[in-house]
Amino acid sequence: MSPPVYPAGSLVAKPRLRSNTMLAYTARRLALFVPMIAGIVIVTFGIMLLLPGDPAIVLLGEDASPEALVEIRTALGLDRPWYVRLAAYFAGLIQGDMGRSIFQNQPVADAIGARVGATLELALLALAIAIVLGITLGVAAALWRGTLVDTAAMLFAQLGVSMPVFWLGILMMLLFAVKLGWLPSIGRGEPLVEALGAAATGRFGPLLGAISHLAMPALTLGLNSAAVISRLVRSTMLETLSQDFIRTAHAKGLQVTRVILVHGLRNALLPIVSVIGLRFGALLGGAVLTENIFGWPGLGQLAVAAISQRDIPLVQGIVLSFALMFATVNLIVDLLYTVIDPRIRLE
Amino acid sequence: MRLMRENPSLLIGGSIIATVVAFAVFSPWLSPYDVETMNMTNRFAWPSAAHWLGTDNFGRDLWTRMAEGARVSVLIAVSSVAIAVFVGTIVGLVTGYFGGWIDLLVMRVVDVFLGFPPIILALAIIAALGPGAQNLVLSLAAVFWTEYARVVRAVTLAQREVDYVAAARAIGSSHARILIVEILPNVIGPVIVLATLGLGTAIIAESGLSFLGFGVEPPTPTWGWTLSFGTRYLRTEPWLSIVAGLAIMITVLGFNLFGDGLRDYLDPRGVARKVKRDVS
């Protein structure tokens, strides 16, 4: 008998869990961040070295004279050999210094700090939309299996993953902002956290502004994941509903809806949590296109600009931030497993 | 008819793919137009008897362009997925079977690639290599290979412990023989499913990269370029965007349905779905 396959994390189902193993496990996973960060810095640096052109070219634009280019390259330290630059970057990174952005004219950490909130806010709301929409559709499809509801929900799911995101985004903008005038087409309102704070003191204007700006980009970004989640929920629910204990519950005369929701959904939770971790990674990546369409001032927009400007320290910093967020979410998901299902033990 | 009832995904998906392939292959005999010949007095024409899908921004026949685009876009998708499958399968087999330090090391490399947002990785690579179909293929393969490595490794890990593999090892079969004869067949199912789904992802990724300005150079008529370009004219000349968008959507739908249909036979545990990533 082969053990179950959990390619998403390094988990193997074994009985019982002790709390100190959880700590040790977390420590071991965190230790793995180090080679990952080093690897990402090296790969990013390598790609940036291969990129034709350099920041000096972009800085000076069409007015660049060969002498001015030499002057600027020296000033930026681009004339040093690549290994010296890479070593200098690592030396800085160890001290928590990610360098200075050439085009943002500020430390990379500040440039990222000013943007990361916007990206997280967008990705989290998109995730919330994906979860709510995905579970609703999935449950509905499972409950009314084989009916029109099922077909419609699954058709929606298939179309959701078949549409290029930027096309969907621009079509939505055309409909909701331009034709109907319901939503602002671009930009961000006040940060959601601050808007919620204002709402707590009775001022609802900022919250309305924040949500109306978030609605379209979050929906555009979340739809794809909603589709994936809905299909997963449907199949897991169907599997669970066919199992014995559900039939037993039926036999005991428990109410059908209650049975489905309480037992079916709880059992479906585990695979959903695992897929949500992966989806969050996908959402962070998807934010790159969404932010560029809706003028959302996040890291994705900055990343594209930084690559096209050859702003090497900034590209490094942004890629590292994305990777850390992604790895952290995956770690949390793996830990959540054990909370949801105590039968699972960390290896 | 029985297939329709038992596995409609497979049938519908397969039909869509067959139609797209037929469109790409037979269109040169159906269309009297040349892919590159411009007619600036007939730009953005709506469909007519002369131009079944209308014309594009240079007055070129859109049917012909879309058929040529199908060849290019599908070829890009197939090539990038093929490279990813080849690399990923070898990496997954070796790491899963031998384990130990090689597994530890290679999985760290996989971590690194997973850490990148997919579109950023693809975009940076194509910016480094320069625009063009070949470089686009390489950049997409660089994003995709980790999926196959992880699926194959997971299946291999599981198979390694199975009785008949242990038996084969006991009678002294070589590693290569065990890998190819005993383990590889178990890997093929999930990989085929993942690859089918990956074809759809590749087509969408190509359009996203085109939108950000990192696609294939004109005048090569990829679907992604036509869509991203057409979207700029959405307000005044929506036709171009609609045709290209629907073509991409329907084709990707075909690959996704077909992949899901195959899964029932080839990957009942759904290993492939779990590692699938989006590049959008």
Add this chain to the structure above:
Amino acid sequence: MRFGSALFGAAAVLAAAIASPAPSVAEVIRLGADVDAGTLDPRVQRDTTAYRVNNLLYDGLVQLDADLKPVPSLAVGWENPEPTVWIFRLRDGVKFHDGSDFSAEDVVYTFETILDPELKARFRSLYTPIAKIEAVDRLTVRIELSEPYAPLLSYMDLGIVPKAYVEGGGDLSNKPIGTGPMKLASWARGSKIVLEPFADYWGGMPKADGFEFVVVADNTSRAQAFEAGDLDIIQSPLSPQDIQRLGAMDDIGKSIMGGVGITYLNFNTAAEPLDDPAMRRALAMLVDQDTITNAIYEGVDQVATSILLPSSWAYTDTIKQPGFDPAGAKAALADLGWTDSDGDGVLDKDGKPLTIEISTHSEDPNRIQAVEFIQATFKQNGIDATVSIADWPAFFPSVQGGKYQIALLGWLNIVDPDRLMFAQFGTGAGQNYGKYSNPRVDTLLQTGRSSLDRAKRIEAYREAATIITEEVPYYVISYQGYQVFYGKDVALEPDVRGMMRSAVGF
């Protein structure tokens, strides 16, 4: 300032009910910008957004009016006692945003630092003829030039920065302090730059409660945001198809005018077979300017006739480039020995086919289309043309390094003919990427730069333009148009450079 409803219906009613008294419409003007400013230090500004924001934050010694004529600003007057000496008399009682007083020291500091290579100023070369600058007294500045430099006054609109603030460690890039009508309120990087009125402005109180530069990178998104009422002003660069649509809208202000830029083909005169002027002329005859300008750019640009811009005092319509003439091109190519001797549809000479690569950068879809179109025309006429497109940082070094044949490029901010010719066509000059060289042109450009007699300058530039038209180091496709669209309650007097002073009352 909205002219479309941007909130969702029911929710808006709810919000109005919840919020205290309905907020009065704020006179804040929101402008859509295509890029964020890199820095708000006018000395090192690079992008058009910085250029336009700084125009509101700072004053120069002069301002350029709508006809690009220098008019007094921080300088109330100037004289030119000798060809190489300029004396500026400064305005009294001017304050910086931090409350400090403006004086001649600030002017001297601004120009001395921009000339310092350490500062890495992109536009430093415009000021290099300045040999010496000194403060004669608190309100007088004297500039000495190394040679007579006629365009100087046009570049004196550079924002003056406060010496004490910068030397005291003030971060001008992020916390700008100028003497301009607006001052910086906040700057959310990548998102928006918010300006507020400067109450102590020497010209009086600005007529806007605020001015926001909202960054929306995508041209189409920006146009849609304007239509949805989320922006009050949008301007070039815009997609031609959006311009057409917006141009048809009622109840908005709009202006579409000849700008101060060109789109042109740069011929590498050092690369075979383009080293022969006759070859360049023949190829130029295959460039269908009319279709490119009117179909691809949908008529928002103007078909160019020569290197002189219609907005310039040196312009004349008597100098004309060859124009689209495929038959003429075929004959000219045949004269040069290029014929289709083997009947494969491609011209050849000595057994070699005629191949030409046309390149441009990937950031501008219209330039890509233009290149694609030129390639198709070349092919139809027997030239085996290929296209090469890369992003700017990859594309530009190949042009600068002379590794190209024909490149499609543009020039902006041509406020003086010198700006488009001296560095571009002078033998060995900094931006002469195609290695063009003609001693007569060199002499003429020097005359144009150093003569202070307008008539002499006109004569020199016209002769140079005539030679350039014949020898085709550049083939100017179009004069770039400038477009601006604005809400009808914005009091904007459009300015070809996209400056926004009129919108705040100056």
